[in-house]
Amino acid sequence: MKTKAAVLWEVGKDWSVEEIELDPPKQGEVLVKLAASGMCHSDEHLLTGDLPFALPIIGGHEGAGVVEEVGEGVTWLQPGDHVVFGFIPSCGRCPSCSTGHQNLCDLGALLGIGMQISDGTARHHAQGKDIGLMCLLGTFSHHTVVNEASCIKIEDDIPLDRACLMGCGVVTGWGSAVYAADVQPGETVVVAGVGGIGANAIQGAKLAGAKRIIAIDPLENKREKAMDFGATHTAESFDAALPLVQDITWGTMANKVILTLGVGNGDLLASALALTSKGGRVVVTNIHPAAEMTANVSLLDLTLMEKQVVGSLFGSGNPRYDIPRLLGLYREGQLDLDGLVTRSYTLDEVNVGYQDMRDGKNIRGVMVYE
């Protein structure tokens, strides 16, 4: 069939919205008519070349839509089902999936390849070439064919232009607080960086019962937004946060510090650890440059104060459990998704949306399809 998608042909070029040829789903695959896609910073990294995935590629890894057709051997989905894509597939069989760590599914190793999980070939073609898929998904498209392992069925009454945010940003932030930081009632939590991830870390810390939530961001509008999502205090920098946290905790500092910056910087780890209490934990959720090999940390302080530094992918959540669970919280009014979306775009406006992101205009932009 023919469909329309945003393709990146070369690093540094704009997204090219064009007609592509889409093959029917093969063994274990489904054809999905997308309703909406989040515009995540990670797709921008394709354009800048920071994410060195094979080109050409169809962007987008936060998507929600309706199943139109299933290939052979698909037993868990049928046409008409509403689905959210997980940016990491979950096979349900590997050691990680078998022990409640679906975010570390062994199929994640295929993410950078961008071809179908089942046989390593492409279903998407344009200008006579095979096209890869961002995170095996390619949600910047009106239709896509993906493996069943990437699909999480959701209930039909959830608006798809909100559900799409579950595929990456919301669970990553919320889980960073609830799972990776393991925020407990009464704790003091610092969230550094209030973007699409940090705003949800604040929401997670609040729901887990944090006594105080200190949001750090240099932009005033982000700090104001942080208060809407549940922060109790804000600071514009690590330096400004240090006396504030000392003051409000009577010098005992924060139990948990969650790093959700635009891009991480190893030099900042010491500042994060300075905000952390004895026995406290720093969670590193944001992406650091791949070539960065050093971080600024006093290992004596780490030992004597029994501090922890913990990495977290997808908020250490399980896509098949946490995506439906968080949508349940949204339905009950305990998770704000509407407040995250600053503006909606059509697929043709993809480059406008990313310019708005670069200009700092959006908390989150979302593309909504017909």
Place this chain on the structure above:
Amino acid sequence: MKTRAAILWGVGQDWSVEEIDLDPPKQGEVLLEMKAAGLCHSDEHMVTGDMVVSEDLRQMFELPDTFPLIGGHEGAGVVQEVGPGVTSLKPGDHVSVSFIPACGRCRYCSTGRQNLCDLGAGALNRGQIFDNTSRHHARGQDLAIMAKLGTFSEYTVVNELSLIKVDDDLPFAAVSLVSCGVATGWGSAVERAGTAPGDTVVVVGIGGIGMNAVQGAKMAGARHVIAVDPVEFKREKAMEFGATHTVPSIEEALPFVTQLTWGQMADRVIMTPGVMYGDLMAGALSLTGKGGTCVVTAVAPMAQTESSVNLFELAMWNKEIKGTIFGSLNPRRDIPNLLSMYREGQLKLDELVTRTYALDDINAGYQDMRDGKNIRGVITF
């Protein structure tokens, strides 16, 4: 195709070994040649009726008949043929069965609790997981299969979700035991009881489950492992599997553990008797120390609704009672993991097998179990 299987036609009867008709595998199903099947006590519970739904419950919930039933839920075999849509197995693969399927997609599978997979709810339905129809037939009737498996059969057809691929070099008898009894016992001590280095652990009932709870407690670093069993042969065997002390009964265990622990009693008590009668709980909780854990692993009569628990003591001494199925382990991770421990010499499996039987000798095997002659009996094909 034609094959031979041990069928139970009703409560209280012997197993009837006879020819059956076996259909080819449908969507998601696999034809398996059985190589070994464990004679587990749970199949005996179908003979005694302990695990059979009563007639009034059956009518209330409109459940299908339990019988006729092909027994067996412990097994190892080789894949002969795969149905459409099977992607994780191919002919020639060696597999362990899993008496609870692991769909990998439900809430429990998604959070590291495959032992509670939602598909386990279909255990009392007849037929295959996907369409509830039978592939097994005899005397003109559809046959149910124990735990969606029916391993007391030379060949069987089961869903891919009930099979765990294992390495080809492992002996089939060892694999068959891990598929239920070993994992259940070992996990009861290690995972559910949470045995920690230095703990005192009591295991009540030293059969195929209890012996592996003893092994697990030892591996987790227990200081004392006290094995309780009336049969002298089992007490002797328990010492070989890592017990530090043995006693013949709960009554005798009480003064013994009191003295051994200077009155602090056990940190973990694991209940693995043949049948979990409710009046055993008073003794079990007396053996459990302040803040201690009592794990209930053994199968109790389905209709039993009372047990001798002093709730005052439970609250005041902060004790906990925990149920467990499959030792609270994840079949797809833990069956291969336990088998790798066996290969490294850290888990005794060969020593568990007292005797092997042919399928035709199944009733003799179960009589030996009733007579307390076996730690484990295994059918080899």
